Amino acid sequence: MNQDVERILIDEEEINQIITRIAAEIDRDYANSNKRLLLLCILKGSVVFMGELMKKITVPVEIDFMKVSSYANGSKTSGSVNIILDILRKDLNECDILIVEDIVDSGRTLSYLTEYLKLKGAQSVKTVTLLDKPSRREVEFTPDYCGREIPDFFVVGYGLDYAEKYRALPYVGILKPSVYNT
Numbered sequence: 053m054n055q056d057v058e059r060i061l062i063d064e065e066e067i068n069q070i071i072t073r074i075a076a077e078i079d080r081d082y083a084n085s086n087k088r089l090l091l092l093c094i095l096k097g098s099v100v101f102m103g104e105l106m107k108k109i110t111v112p113v114e115i116d117f118m119k120v121s122s123y124a125n126g127s128k129t130s131g132s133v134n135i136i137l138d139i140l141r142k143d144l145n146e147c148d149i150l151i152v153e154d155i156v157d158s159g160r161t162l163s164y165l166t167e168y169l170k171l172k173g174a175q176s177v178k179t180v181t182l183l184d185k186p187s188r189r190e191v192e193f194t195p196d197y198c199g200r201e202i203p204d205f206f207v208v209g210y211g212l213d214y215a216e217k218y219r220a221l222p223y224v225g226i227l228k229p230s231v232y233n234t
């Protein structure tokens with residue numbers, strides 16, 4: 053185990069089971085849609101989850117990417133979400149968009165993106181997140197698909213970072229507070 057990780061919260065096997073379950077739910081819900089299903093990966097934290105999820109979904113999917121940053125001015129109360137890489141395709145009216153996120157915290161990123169993509173003309177917009185910290189919500193938001201709810205720990209691994217580190221760990225682990233308190 054990585055020396056900065058206090059303990060493993062969700063191991064590889066459990067993550068695998070979670071993603072298998074979510075993929076089956078998505079297959080079931082989109083089986084009868086005549087629109088194109090577009091998995092929209094929110095960079096960078098969602099890449100690992102996205103890669104595994106898309107392999108397990110059996111209905112045809114297309115993929116795209118967006119990159120956003122929240123609180124660019126450092127203010128937690130600003131609620132601003134900055135789009136750093138936008139989605140470029142012009143045929144969103146033909147698409148069911150499923151936004152793929154690593155973790156929901158305040159809820160600002162996904163509530164903003166959901167509205168943004170609807171305004172851009174998407175046929176439908178839903179959200180899937182691997183992890184959710186409902187106790188941290190600042191805006192009302194409920195993901196359509198959720199891997200697992202977790203308490204208010206700062207977690208890393210499986211795509212999630214602290215200062216760009218730990219993304220490649222194959223599990224979700226709780227970071228030692230000493231790492232971010234120094």
Ligand code: IMP
Nearest residue numbers: 155156157158159160161206207212213
């Ligand atoms: P929010 O829901 O808009 O507040 O932001 C969610 C984003 O905050 C996620 O996509 C992560 O980038 C980041 N985040 C929130 N909690 C954690 C965590 O425990 N570890 C790593 N990143 C986190």
Ligand code: MG
Nearest residue numbers: 095096097154
């Ligand atoms: Mg993120």
